[in-house]
Amino acid sequence: MKGRIVGLNCGYYSVESEGILFKVKARGALRNKEVKPVVGDIVELDDTFFIINFVYPRDSYLKRPVIANLSQMLIIQSLVEPDFSYLLTFKYLTYANMHNIKAKIILTKSDKYNENDKIEEIKETFKKLNIEVYVISNKTKSGLEEIKHIFKDEVTCLIGQTGVGKSSLINAIDENYNRQIGEYSKALGRGKHETKEVILLPYEGGYIADTPGFSSLDLELYKEDLATYFPAFSSLYTECYFSNCLHISEKKCRVKEEIEKGNIPQIAYECYLKLSEEAIYKNRRYQV
Numbered sequence: 001m002k003g004r005i006v007g008l009n010c011g012y013y014s015v016e017s018e019g020i021l022f023k024v025k026a027r028g029a030l031r032n033k034e035v036k037p038v039v040g041d042i043v044e045l046d047d048t049f050f051i052i053n054f055v056y057p058r059d060s061y062l063k064r065p066v067i068a069n070l071s072q073m074l075i076i077q078s079l080v081e082p083d084f085s086y087l088l089t090f091k092y093l094t095y096a097n098m099h100n101i102k103a104k105i106i107l108t109k110s111d112k113y114n115e116n117d118k119i120e121e122i123k124e125t126f127k128k129l130n131i132e133v134y135v136i137s138n139k140t141k142s143g144l145e146e147i148k149h150i151f152k153d154e155v156t157c158l159i160g161q162t163g164v165g166k167s168s169l170i171n172a173i174d175e176n177y178n179r180q181i182g183e184y185s186k187a188l189g190r191g192k193h194e195t196k197e198v199i200l201l202p203y204e205g206g207y208i209a210d211t212p213g214f215s216s217l218d219l220e221l222y223k224e225d226l227a228t229y230f231p232a233f234s235s236l237y238t239e240c241y242f243s244n245c246l247h248i249s250e251k252k253c254r255v256k257e258e259i260e261k262g263n264i265p266q267i268a269y270e271c272y273l274k275l276s277e278e279a280i281y282k283n284r285r286y287q288v
Ligand SMILES: Nc1nc2c(ncn2[C@@H]2O[C@H](COP(=O)(O)OP(=O)(O)OP(=O)(O)O)[C@@H](O)[C@H]2O)c(=O)[nH]1
Pocket: 108, 109, 110, 111, 112, 136, 137, 138, 139, 140, 160, 161, 162, 163, 164, 165, 166, 167, 168, 169, 180, 181, 182, 183, 184, 191, 192, 193, 194, 195, 196, 211, 212, 213, 214
C-alpha cells in the first residue's frame, strides 16, 4: 500500500494512504541507512504489519527543514516584528533555486505596517526577477483570498525565521488546522520557536508544510552555490568568462554587465556581496 509521510513523532511516522492516517514505524534496516524516511516521502507500507518497507525515489530533498518531495516554497517574511529582510529573502530564494524548487514571497502583518512605498519597492524589486510577492494579514485576513490558489495540487513548504507567521497563515486559511502560535519577543527581537516539527497538512489536493523557523546562520551556503543559484544569476553565470566566476572582481563578468545595465536590482547585488562575504568556499582556489 502506497502512502505519504505527513508527520514524525518520537519514532512513529504518520502515513496518509487514501485518506486514512496510519501511525507506523519504519523497518529497522531503513532507519539505520541513509534512506531514513522523512516527512514528505512517498512510501510503501506493508499491508500486514503496517510498517514502512520502502521509500520511493525523491523528487527533492531539503536538509533544513528536513522534508522530501516539495513542489514549491513560500518564503514567509513579516513586514514588522521581525522586520522584512532582503538579505534573508535572497538567501532563502537561493536555497530554493539550489534545490530546483520554485519560490514565491509572502509578506505578512500588513495590518501593522502602513509604509506603502516600501511595500511597492519590495514588489518592484522582485518583479524584475520574475518572483511573485503577495501581501497579507493573518489577523484581518486581508489578501488571503488572493493566495489560496497558490496551494492547489502543490506540496508547499512555508519557510521563514521564527515569528514571521507561518503557523498563523495556516490557521488563517482554515482555523481547523489549529496550529500552535508563538509570540514575538520584543526583548529577544525574534519569535520564540513555537513550531518544533515538520508537518504536512492536506489542502486543495496538495499539502502545506508547517516548519520550525530557523535562523539565517543555520542555512549555510557556499560561495560557489551563491554564484550559481542566486536569483537572476542562474541564467547568466554560464556566460561569464571564468567558469568559476564569483561576479565580484572578475573581468568579463556577465552578471556585473547586467547590473550595470540596471537589469538586476542594485539591492539584489548588495545582498549577494554580503552573503558571498559571509560564505565559505566549497572548492580550493588557486591564487593568481
Ligand atoms: N498583527 C499580526 N500578527 C501576526 C500576523 N501573523 C502572525 N502574527 C503574530 O506573530 C506571532 C508569531 O506567529 P507564528 O504564526 O507563531 O509564527 P511562526 O512563523 O509560525 O513561528 P515559529 O513556529 O516559531 O517558527 C504571533 O504572535 C502571531 O499572532 C499578522 O498577519 N498580523
